[in-house]
Amino acid sequence: MKKHNRNNRDGKRNSGGSSSRTNKSSDFRSQGKPRRTENKFRNSDDDRGKRSNSDFSPLQKYRKDTPSTPKNDKEDETQYKTVYKGRGKDQKPVFGSEKISEHNPRLKGGKFNQNRFIKGNRFDQEEKPEYNLKKVKPQLTKSDSREIRLNKYIANAGICSRRDADKLIEKGEIKVNGEVITELGHRVLLTDKVVYKGKLINPEKPVYVLLNKPKDFITTTDDPMNRKTVMHLVSAACEERIFPVGRLDRNTTGLLLFTNDGELAAKLSHPAEKIRKIYQVTLDNPITKAHIEEIVEGITLEDGLVNVDDIQILSKDRTILGLEIHVGKNRIVRRIFAHLGYEVIALDRVTYAGLTKKDLSRGKWRFLTEKEVINLKFMKK
Structure with a gap:
């Protein structure tokens, strides 16, 4: 009777399996389709993890690199969430996992804390950067010789608003190069000496702050109804x-x-600049293929034709979409879908003028880097 060596048998089994897997892996790499771990549409805080049947296979097949949830006594209560990390064209999706922070304000006491956003910021200790923008030449028109209106100069110095600055000028409380100025349209150079109440005032240094806005906050500098x-x-x-x-x-x-x-x-507000914006849109009902085609061809609203740059279905039930658009009309995204009979349940701007929400949680802000500022100033259509 022929005896089998157990060690040899296991060795052959292991080597054969390893070789098979290696060949499969090398075959996959030889296809020249590297995995891309980012998706321009999938950056929203409201990711629901829904996918299209036509685009994705069952999730369990692609969790090879996903760490399993710890089961020891110390980490039994630790919660993990699955994070979609994007995919390339004609490729399988890539998933990962992230630990849910124990200090997540959404989970505090099991209730959503509505006032959590105004109690501080993780960037509060960050020093305000000094921007060296000498490389950026100012965009001057024929009528602009680097002079600005006096009321704007005062407002830029943080003294008051332009309207209140006009009142100070009319009262004769502002001096320019030692001369009292009462003319509202008076223009000054940045090198002029402007004095208010005996103190020299200077224009402010430029500041650029990026906020990840939460719900229930009005976008205005002053609200007479005292809303947030x-x-x-x-x-x-x-x-x-x-x-x-x-x-x-x-x-x-x-x-x-x-x-x-x-x-x-x-510049960023001018329609001619065609600033790129990407939104994640959640609808009340699944969108039809016919409506997708209609949006791609262009939607005619009450104020004219609206074209989108790109649209993509992000969820299995076809209710979550990614929409890229450069049109800056009021409530344009909501009006596009209302025109087709849909209600927008949630709308999240994930990209603005090349800026993204990376490492910026909801309700928080950060200063732009010098490179980001220069990119905005040199941005071309």
Whole structure:
């Protein structure tokens, strides 16, 4: 009777299995289709993890690299969430897992804390950056010789609003180069000496703040009804008078930029610049293929034709979409879907002018880096 060596048998089994797996792995790599771990549409805080049947296979097959949930006594209560990390064209999805923070304000006491956003910010200790923008040449028109209106100069210095600055000028409380100025349209150079109450005032240094806006906050610098505004969320960012660039509806979440740089704000707000914005849209009903095609071809609303740059279905039940658009009309995304008979349940802006929500949780803000500011100023259509 032939005896089998157990060690040899196991060795052959292991080597054969390893070789098979190695060949499969190398065959996959040889196809020249590297996995991409990011998706321009899938960056929302409201990821629901729903996928299209036509695009995805069962989730369990692609969790090879996903760490399992710990089961020891110390970590029994630790919670993990599955995170979709994107996919390339004609590729399988990539998944991972992240630990849910024990200090998640949404889970505090089992209830949602509505006032959690205005109690501080993890960037509060961050020093305000000094921007070296000498490389960026100012965009001057024929009528602009680097002079600005005196009321704007005063407002930029953080003294008061432009309207209140006009009142100070009319009262003769402002001096320019030693001369009292009472003319409202008076223009000054940035090198002029402007004095108020015996003190020299200087224009503010530029400040750029990016906020991940939560729901129930109004996008305005002042609300006569004393409702919560986005200014409450960035009040601790700086002493300078900053203002929001554009606006987001009360129930719309996502990226909102603040600055005191009027030139950049005007550029980003001008329709001719075609600033790129990406939204994650959640609808009340599944969207049909016919309506997708209609959106791609262009929707005619009461104020004209609206074209989108890209649209993608993100969920299995076809209720979550990614929409890329450069049109800046009021409530444009909600009006597009209302025109087709859908109600937008949730709307989240995940990308704005090349800025993303990476490492910026809901209700928090951060300063832009110098590189980001230069990219915005040099941005081309």
